[in-house]
Amino acid sequence: MKVHEYQAKDIFAAHGIPVPEGVMVETVEEAVAVAKRIGVPVVLKSQVHVGGRGKAGGIKLVSKLEDVPKVAGDILGMEIKGLTVKKLLVAKGVEIETECYVGLLLDRAKKRITWIVSAAGGVDIEEVAANEPEKIVKLTVDPTIGFRNYQARWLATKLYSDPAQVKAAASIILKLYQAFLDSDSSLAEINPLITTPEGEVLAIDAKLNIDDSALYRRQAIAEMRDLDAETPAEILAREQSLSYVPLDGEIGCVVNGAGLAMATMDVIQHYGGSPANFLDIGGSSNPEKVIAALDIITSDPKVKAILFNIFGGITRCDDVAMGIKTAFERKPPTIPIVIRLTGTNEEKASEILEEAGYTALTVMDEAVIAAVEAARGGK
Ligand code: GDP
Ligand code: MN
Numbered sequence: 001m002k003v004h005e006y007q008a009k010d011i012f013a014a015h016g017i018p019v020p021e022g023v024m025v026e027t028v029e030e031a032v033a034v035a036k037r038i039g040v041p042v043v044l045k046s047q048v049h050v051g052g053r054g055k056a057g058g059i060k061l062v063s064k065l066e067d068v069p070k071v072a073g074d075i076l077g078m079e080i081k082g083l084t085v086k087k088l089l090v091a092k093g094v095e096i097e098t099e100c101y102v103g104l105l106l107d108r109a110k111k112r113i114t115w116i117v118s119a120a121g122g123v124d125i126e127e128v129a130a131n132e133p134e135k136i137v138k139l140t141v142d143p144t145i146g147f148r149n150y151q152a153r154w155l156a157t158k159l160y161s162d163p164a165q166v167k168a169a170a171s172i173i174l175k176l177y178q179a180f181l182d183s184d185s186s187l188a189e190i191n192p193l194i195t196t197p198e199g200e201v202l203a204i205d206a207k208l209n210i211d212d213s214a215l216y217r218r219q220a221i222a223e224m225r226d227l228d229a230e231t232p233a234e235i236l237a238r239e240q241s242l243s244y245v246p247l248d249g250e251i252g253c254v255v256n257g258a259g260l261a262m263a264t265m266d267v268i269q270h271y272g273g274s275p276a277n278f279l280d281i282g283g284s285s286n287p288e289k290v291i292a293a294l295d296i297i298t299s300d301p302k303v304k305a306i307l308f309n310i311f312g313g314i315t316r317c318d319d320v321a322m323g324i325k326t327a328f329e330r331k332p333p334t335i336p337i338v339i340r341l342t343g344t345n346e347e348k349a350s351e352i353l354e355e356a357g358y359t360a361l362t363v364m365d366e367a368v369i370a371a372v373e374a375a376r377g378g379k
Contacts, residue, residue: 001210004047006089007224008188008206015179017172017190019203022091031072032065034090040065041093043204046075046085049229051207052124056080061093086228094202099192100159101125102173103207106186107140113147113180115139115173117155122192147177159193160201168201169193183221184214233296240292242281249274250375252297252306254290256281256315264309267364273372276303283315287326294327298334305336305374307367312343321349325356336374340367 003011006024013019023034024047035042046058053059058080060071078085099122107114120128120135129136137158141147149170156169172193180188189207196202215222227235237244243258247265251273255261258280265275277297281289297303310320321341328337340361341349350360361367 001212001215001221001225002049002229003208003210003221003224004049004087004089004226004229005045005206006047006087008208009089009203011179011183011208011221012176012190012203012206015175015182017175017179017203018201019206020092020094022089024087024089025072026076026087028069028072028076031076031088031090032068035062035065035068038090038092040068042068043091043093044068044071044075045089045091046078046080047087047089047229048080048083048085050081050083053080058085063093083229087226091204094194094204095196096192096204097195097197099194100169101128101189101191102155102159102169102176102193103187103189103191104177104180105188106211110140112143113141115141115155117158117173119159122194125191147174149174152177160195162199165195165199165201172201172203179208183208184211184218185209186211233299236292236296237279240289242279242289242293242296244280244296245278246300247275247277248302249276250302250304251371252276252300252303253279253309254281254293254297254306255279255309256283256311256320260309260311264307264364264368267368268307268372271365271368271372273368273375276300287323287330290320290323290327291331294331294333303335304377305338305371306333307371308337308339308341309364309367310339310341310343312341312345312349314344316345317341317343317349318345318352321352321360324358325352328356328358336371338367338371338374340364 009019025031041063043061046053062071101118101121104115118136152170152173156166159169160166185208187209190203191205194202194204253264253275255264261278261280268275342362353360
């Protein structure tokens, strides 16, 4: 789960990381009131779950109070990468001397927490990594030893030469590590960590991605979820407990089991197609789930065909077939459907689907080839 910058800053501040004073607002009037209270210059920042808001015009420094209504009005309601801005952070504007990048993430390949810092901050860190990799410093945390003070100081020396700033940055880095652990994040980022002309070190942007599987034990963070910031498909998937990850391809997949879903995606690629999503409907044959899965998949205009790939183990194929049949009766499909069912009660399942006018395949390769052809408009 992503949280907004203002929420991440609250978490950072609670851990003692210095951030400029700010308040989240939803109207122009509130923005003006907050700007009056904290005093200009203020920075007006769109709160949407995308990076590069600055470049997109969603972040504006305002030095005159009378300009706040116009600028706040312009940003509220603006579209940034497909998301409408409904929330605005009004924060104290600061003068910037230098901008650094400080981040840590769970490196799944290494199975360890890895720090990434760079004195070339403020910009897209992926760009720095691609064009000037020598400007990126990494440090992997050994879980048996933990992250130590001397390592935080070492990272800080890669950002600053002034001893007071090294000390301040090392303290921020240690606190960021604690904030990362305490929020069960998979990514924490300060971009940029800035210095002011007076030499102060401050976090003026904040990003946290929280591990969804840990939300059950992070109630306060779970309550930060902003439904306005999610697509309808994501909301529906969560309501129906479906694991759903949208992708770029054209074949929508409805599969039971995460392993089979991964394998299905691989086989689609193997036969020259590309999956539009990862979607695991789990062990259920509940028609509501099947309908939700179809709603989610067909809300993506790129989807040209849908492939069901069901393995009946404990889940019985005839139950799933009934679910599919009921779902299609309530909401007839508008694009080609390929169904493959195998395992427990597969014969019964085929009968149910054939009576309803659908063909049920049992071999995965055949089904995938049919889906790839259907997506190309072959059938
Ligand atoms: P992002 O574009 O979504 O990463 O949003 P940021 O919060 O990182 O802001 C983008 C850029 O706007 C920063 O790198 C700064 O250069 C600039 N910016 C943000 N806040 C301030 C501020 O208070 N004062 C000044 N002068 N610039 C700011
Ligand atoms: Mn940023």
